[in-house]
Amino acid sequence: MTTVDVVGPGGPPPAPEEEQLPGGFAGLVERAWLNLRTGNLGPFPIIVGEILVVLIFGLTATNFFTAVNFVNLITQTAGTAMLAYGVVYVLLLGEIDLSIGYLAGIGALIVAELQLPGSSWHMNGILAMLIAVAACALIGGVQGSIVAFVGVPSFVVTLGGFLIWQGVILNKLEQRGTIIIQDRWINYTDAYIFSHFAGYLIAAILTALYPISILYKLVVARGTHIAQQNWTIVAIKAVGIAIAAFGTVAIANHGKIITTPEGLPLAGVLIVLAFVVLTFLAKWTTFGRHVYAVGGNAEAARRAGISVPRIRVLVFMISGATAAVGGIIFAAQVNSVALTFPPGNLLLNAIASAVIGGVSLFGGRGEVRGALLGAVLIGTLQNGLNTLNVSNGWIYIITGLVLLGAVTLDTFARRLQARSGR
């Protein structure tokens, strides 16, 4: 970088040999300080924000810190997080998908129709869910094709989708009213409760994933940069994941609604599972690499021989599929699909989750974990405000302020990053 743009409160620009930091705790402190100075904050602010939110509500709301509410929080967040995962992929391309809210409704509607006892097409709930997800992926693919092959901006295409799918839901449900979902498999997506032992087993498996991925890197990528780890950070992450996983299960296992024991709900496992799969897809596969490339510089990607339209269509299919899964979880929560579906401002919550999680609207920057963290933050916030009996108006206002604050912080951090040339 040139010399004119490095003067800042952080002092002199970092020396060029800073890549090799000492290991251990000293290295950790040094790296943390360096990252703070250079605006390389990662998910740190959002985790701090989440802890703050939990503390504030824990101290102010009497029924926030209960196991039952905790399980509620998981199931409420699950649907939004699922949609937000799809949003991450779409935003990584620098596109937007406004149709996902009502696409979630379409997914739920298809499932509700297909499981309807007495109808000629009545089928098993699992099959119905697979069909719904496939159908929404197909719809996403069609919308994506219009973006990729015709060249209509995604904002317009999916705005069209937004209206169309809203219309379809209205047409279908205005005469029919609410469709009750009785199929147990469908309702399980939200409220299947694992036994205490199964819950801990799942926590153990999830805890093991991160160390396994580190081990894999060490073995396969010996001697390269990606194999370099600061062991203190690895240890902190591993312990953090373990605490989060086992803590979640422990609290969930503790809950009781009157006499029915609670436990880890399937919805919670689903979001973590989707998180793992979609992170793997984004970070470890050629497809994921190409998504980042197209979002970073579509022309460069095209010249490198990547089929840009193919990537675009596939990403919109992912977006459609995650929307359907999210919609099914939401429908399972109330065991029905009604005209009020999708709940609240699902679309905006999903996009806000991804953006709060640090995903750039301009493409090429962001991670799937951001969507999860963002959805959890928004979910906790809204859940906590609800338990405090705050009016809906204030919930919107506060959510909006948090969104603004998170994005402003991110913008500042990025400016620092650009200035320090990292």
Place this chain on the structure above:
Amino acid sequence: MSDTPPLLELRNLTKSFGSVQALSGVDMNVRSGEVMALVGDNGAGKSTLIKCIAGTHTADSGEIVFEGREVKIHGPKDSSRLGIEVVYQDLALCDNLDVVQNVYLGREVNRFQILNEATMEQTTSATLKSLAVTTIRSVRQPVATLSGGQRQSVAVAKAVQWNSKLVILDEPTAALGVAQTEQVLALVRRLGEQGLAVILISHNLHDVFETADRITVLRLGRSVGVFDRRTTTQQAVVEAITAGTPTKVAGIATSPETA
């Protein structure tokens, strides 16, 4: 230069866009281990010519002979299969990806679609080393943090990574400062020394005379002369660019009406 047969030979290449005749009979050749500069004024047809070689455009008529046999290039895949790589002026790098990811973009080493980062990183480091690019701190740095010259090095590394035989560089120094220009020119010379055929497109005759072995001049879609760098002057080349004076280099037919 000796009598080694050219790696790439263009014979009477033409290309028109509607009524605009962009190339009206271009002859050119380049040998392995040689840096051939391609110069000409704006609109002389330089870009169209390299796009015909790279496969972005298809020539209307004329022959492209590569390694002694005639080839048809219909798309970028054809040219890269032959071992022809183009480094475009705008470099075509993804700022958000790191050096390794850019070098391997579109040709990632993978097994069952799962990336093999270790191989990619090691090979990239080795390629950069072989090009004597030492200023890049880490191959895991995002390209956004690199200087203009470093970005050019990454783009060149990306081009030579694939056992390519011919590398075409489009105005590689256009946006660079003095020191970085020197770096890149040294890099271009090194490519020639390593046995690759290099076509260097440039407006800057100083750069051309510092790196090229021979110089082809294009004027109004026609090749008007080939100069040997050691036996010519900038003055002569400038005259050919502006006035289209034909020169008497053996084996190069001059167009009748410019005589």
